[in-house]
Amino acid sequence: MQPLKYRPWNLEFIDSPVRVDHLQIRLANIWSEALPVLATESEEEVPSLLWGLDPIFSAFARLYIKDVQEMKESKQVPGIFFYNRHPVRQVDILGTVVLIKERDACYTYGVDDGTGVISCTCWKNPLAQQRSLSDFRPHPSTSSGLDLAEQIRKLEVAVCQKTRLEIGDTIRVRGCIQIFRQQREIKASMYYKVDDPMCEVLISRMLELPHLYRDIYDQPFQLQxxxxxxxxxxxxxxxxxxxxxxxxxxxxxxxxxxxxxxxxxxxxxxxxxxxxxxxxxxxxxxxxxxxxxxxxxxxxxxxxxxxxxxxxxxxxKNPQDMYFVTEQDKELHKVTLEVLRADCKRPKYAEKGCHLNYILNCIQQRYSPFVSKDVIHCLLDWMETNSDVVTTMEGYYTVF
Missing domain, CATH: 1.10.10.980 (CST, Suppressor of Cdc13 homolog, complex subunit STN1, N-terminal domain)
Incomplete structure (x- = not known):
């Protein structure tokens, strides 16, 4: 067996707001010795219909952030990336929060694992945002058995504590990779604060990743x-x-x-x-x-x-759940028309209409966050065929 090669450690994260103490430096040195070299990717992509034969495609790949940033995007399907010919669409990362930006609907966390930093978009919980921890006061139980209300209160407290993070906290994020404003980021489907005062979880991940790279990720995806x-x-x-x-x-x-x-x-x-x-x-x-x-x-x-x-x-995201036909979904049509009719009256959109990305954002907030850009594009094309909307210029739509 050939000896593993290692990457030099990237010290860019020292400029982050997190205070770098002796423990972090020691952990980073351990981590740097465990980083395998990024495998050379083949220029040829595996046909998209065969991606499902690779188990990594359906799993959350536990990769270093450096590799997430450097993977090549597929030329066949946007949003799919290749590591050593393995198709990757969703990842699982663990690191330290070094940056927090709060927006109306989400938080953007800068996560550093010692190899690089990546932004993670984590959507807010609407119910948790309306209440603080002091609101979750225990209620006197009226029965001697299991109090359902009390169990729900405890669950709400746990969710609230796990989703409120500060600079220096350890966070675990699972989600898909996307490109926003020419920068690669992770759109989280699940995230939570990791209580790890002794750094046991971080060390466990450091020891696990070299084996995953050697046994799985660095083994090229080959078909018979x-x-x-x-x-x-x-x-x-x-x-x-x-x-x-x-x-x-x-x-x-x-x-x-x-x-x-x-x-x-x-x-x-x-x-x-x-x-x-x-x-x-x-x-x-x-x-x-x-x-x-x-x-x-x-x-x-x-x-x-x-x-x-x-x-x-x-x-x-469950493939066993119901499928909806874009061109036949009356509720989706109704919401889309309401968005266009309301916003096209505003001076900002009165002349050239609303952009496709803006319409997508409104539909995801009002109808379903799982509606994709392709769905909205297909819907608007169909509505334009039926004279419900009209295209003012490429990517812009308005109503009569």
């Missing part, structure tokens, strides 16, 4: 030639055709929402999935049978294609 040639060719043609038929079926029948299991019972769509297509060992050994596994996987990939185009969206 047979699966890459035959499987990719079959999937590209079949999935593309299936996604078109699914969209036509949903629009023709004016379906506003559905579950994936419901689509898998439509005979006209199931018949498009070729039973003689290539199958993996996992599909062959499936208890449900190779045919049902192939059907489920094909529908899952076809729905992902439609989601990337903005045709479908969800109001949660």
């Amino acid at each position: 030639e047979e699966a890459q040639s035959q499987g990719a060719a079959y999937m590209l043609g079949s999935i593309t055709e299936l996604s078109k038929k699914i969209r036509d079926f949903l629009l023709k029948n004016k379906i506003q929402s559905f579950y994936q299991q419901e689509l898998e019972t439509v005979e006209a769509l199931v018949s498009l999935v070729k039973e003689d297509g290539p199958r993996t060992a996992e599909q062959t050994d499936s208890k449900d049978g190779p045919c049902s596994k192939l059907i489920r996987d094909s529908f899952t990939e076809a729905i992902k294609v439609l989601q990337k185009k903005g045709v479908l969206f969800q109001k949660s």
Whole structure:
């Protein structure tokens, strides 16, 4: 086995507002000795339809912040990054808060793990913001059994304490990587303050990461030639055709929402999935049978294609939850028209209308934070076809 190579430690974080004491310097020196070199990335990207074969794509990758900042973004799908040919869309970082910026709807924390600093956008809890810790006073219990109100109060106190951070606190953040104003940042789906007075959690992460890099991240993502040639060719043609038929079926029948299991019972769509297509060992050994596994996987990939185009969206991150059809969702149409009609009357937007990003931000606040830019773009194109909105210039929309 070849000896590990190490990176030099980056001392840029010393300029941060956090006071660097002897303990931090010792921890940073330990950490610097455990940093493996960033693996050389191949110029060729793995086809997007095959990303799901890499377990890292569906997991929260525990990477150094330096690597999060330096990973190359995919040319196929924005928001996906590659480390040593591994597709990465969400990360798990642990570090020290060195910067805090408060906005109306979120906090922006600068997080430093000793290798670099990255901004993390963490959304506020509306209920917690309206109350302070002094508001969570215990109420006298009227029963001898379990008091549900008291348990809820304790939970609220814990949430409030874990989501209020100060400079120097240790924070753990999970979320997806995004680029905002030419700067890479993490849009948190989960974050909390880590109570770590003895630095046990930090040291544990320092010892864990070198093993993850050596055994997983630095091992290049490789596919079997047979699966890459035959499987990719079959999937590209079949999935593309299936996604078109699914969209036509949903629009023709004016379906506003559905579950994936419901689509898998439509005979006209199931018949498009070729039973003689290539199958993996996992599909062959499936208890449900190779045919049902192939059907489920094909529908899952076809729905992902439609989601990337903005045709479908969800109001949660659980793929088992309900899907909504963008062009048929009346509530989404109503909210979008209300935003445009109200804001286009303001002098700022009266002449050229509202920008796509502004509309997206309003929809995420009023309707659902899981609505993507592709969904709004698809919706506005459809509304323009129906003369509900009009484009004043590229990316700007208004109403009559």
